[in-house]
Amino acid sequence: MSPHRTQRPWLGKVEKLQTPASVTFDPNCYLCPGNRRAGGAQTPQYAETYVFDNDYPAMLPDVAPLQFDQAGLLVGKSERGICRVMCFSPRHDLTVPRMNAREMRGVVDGWVEQYSALGQIPWIRHVQIFENRGEMMGASNPHPHCQIWANDSLPNLPSRELASFESYRAEKHSCLLCDYLQLELQLNERIVCQNEAFAVVVPFWAVWPFESLLLSKRHIASIDQLTGEERDLLTDILRRITIRYDNLFETAFPYSMGFHQKPTDGRDYEEWHLHAHYFPPLLRSAKIQKFMVGYELLSSPQRDLTPEAAANRLRDAGEIHYLDRS
Numbered sequence: 289m290s291p292h293r294t295q296r297p298w299l300g301k302v303e304k305l306q307t308p309a310s311v312t313f314d315p316n317c318y319l320c321p322g323n324r325r326a327g328g329a330q331t332p333q334y335a336e337t338y339v340f341d342n343d344y345p346a347m348l349p350d351v352a353p354l355q356f357d358q359a360g361l362l363v364g365k366s367e368r369g370i371c372r373v374m375c376f377s378p379r380h381d382l383t384v385p386r387m388n389a390r391e392m393r394g395v396v397d398g399w400v401e402q403y404s405a406l407g408q409i410p411w412i413r414h415v416q417i418f419e420n421r422g423e424m425m426g427a428s429n430p431h432p433h434c435q436i437w438a439n440d441s442l443p444n445l446p447s448r449e450l451a452s453f454e455s456y457r458a459e460k461h462s463c464l465l466c467d468y469l470q471l472e473l474q475l476n477e478r479i480v481c482q483n484e485a486f487a488v489v490v491p492f493w494a495v496w497p498f499e500s501l502l503l504s505k506r507h508i509a510s511i512d513q514l515t516g517e518e519r520d521l522l523t524d525i526l527r528r529i530t531i532r533y534d535n536l537f538e539t540a541f542p543y544s545m546g547f548h549q550k551p552t553d554g555r556d557y558e559e560w561h562l563h564a565h566y567f568p569p570l571l572r573s574a575k576i577q578k579f580m581v582g583y584e585l586l587s588s589p590q591r592d593l594t595p596e597a598a599a600n601r602l603r604d605a606g607e608i609h610y611l612d613r614s
C-alpha cells in the first residue's frame with residue numbers, strides 16, 4: 289500500500305473519455321434487434337433480453353478429447369465449452385446503471401435461467417457469467433451485453449476459491465465469506481452500500497483502485513437459490529453500485545464484473561458462498577488508468593489508494609445517476 293504515490297505528477301497515458309452510446313438503435317450494431325451478424329445470422333426483434341450462442345466462441349462443445357503430458361513439463365488437455373452472449377436490452381444505449389428495476393430484474397432472471405440450464409448439462413462443471421464494460425476493458429461492442437462461458441473443468445480462479453472455502457470450513461467449521469462479511473459489517477470502514485440481502489465492500493485485499501466485492505448476506509452458493517424477493521434485491525444492489533461507479537468520475541465507468549458460483553457437477557458445495565467481483569481499471573480520473581506493470585507483473589500488486597479511501601469515495605458518489613441530476 290503506497291497511498292502517498294497518488295500525489296505524483298502524471299505524464300503517462302491519458303485515455304479518451306468513456307462516453308456512453310448516444311443512439312437507441314445503431315444500424316451497424318450486430319446486437320441491435322433486426323440487424324445481421326458477421327457470421328450471417330440475424331439478431332431477432334427482441335423486446336427484453338436476448339441470448340444466443342457466440343458466433344465466434346472461445347470454446348466448442350464438440351471438440352475431440354485430447355490430452356498430453358511430456359515429461360510432466362508440457363501438460364495440456366482439450367476443453368469443451370459453450371459460449372453465449374446475452375443482450376441486456378434491445379436499446380443500444382441502455383447500460384446497467386441506466387436501467388430501471390424492471391429491466392434489470394429481467395437481466396437477473398436471464399442469468400438464473402442460463403446458469404441453471406447450462407449447469408444441468410451433464411458435462412458442464414462451471415458456468416461463468418461476466419460483463420466487460422467499456423473499450424478500456426476490451427468490450428468489442430458498446431451495446432449492453434454480457435457473456436456466459438460454460439465448460440467441463442473448473443477454471444483456475446474458482447478452483448483456488450474452492451480450495452480456500454474448503455480449508456477455512458475444515459478449520460473453522462464456518463464459511464469464509466459469511467465470517468468476512470460479518471467482520472466488514474462490524475467495522476463499517478470498507479462497506480460501500482447494502483440492502484437486506486446483499487452488501488458491496490471494497491475488499492481488504494483489493495488490487496484494483498476501485499475494486500469491489502458483492503456478497504449475498506444469506507449463505508447460498510448460486511443465483512438459482514435466490515428467492516424472488518432476493519432477485520429484486522440483487523437488482524437493487526447492482527443498479528446502486530454501478531450508479532456509484534458512473535458518478536465517481538461522471539463517466540460510463542469501465543469494468544469487468546462477474547459472478548462466482550458453485551461448480552455445476554451436481555455436488556452441493558455447501559462451503560461455497562455466492563459473490564460477484566467488480567474489477568475497474570480507472571485510477572484517479574475518467575482518463576487515467578491503473579496499469580499492472582513493472583513491480584506488479586514481477587513481484588506483487590501495489591495500491592496507490594487505500595481500500596478505505598476507495599470505499600469512502602464510492603459512498604460519497606451517491607445513488608442518483610449524474611445524468612439524472614438537474
Ligand SMILES: [Zn+2]
Binds near residue numbers: 313314317380431
Ligand atoms: Zn446495439
Ligand SMILES: [Zn+2]
Binds near residue numbers: 466560
Ligand atoms: Zn457463507
Ligand SMILES: [Zn+2]
Binds near residue numbers: 449548563565
Ligand atoms: Zn470470487
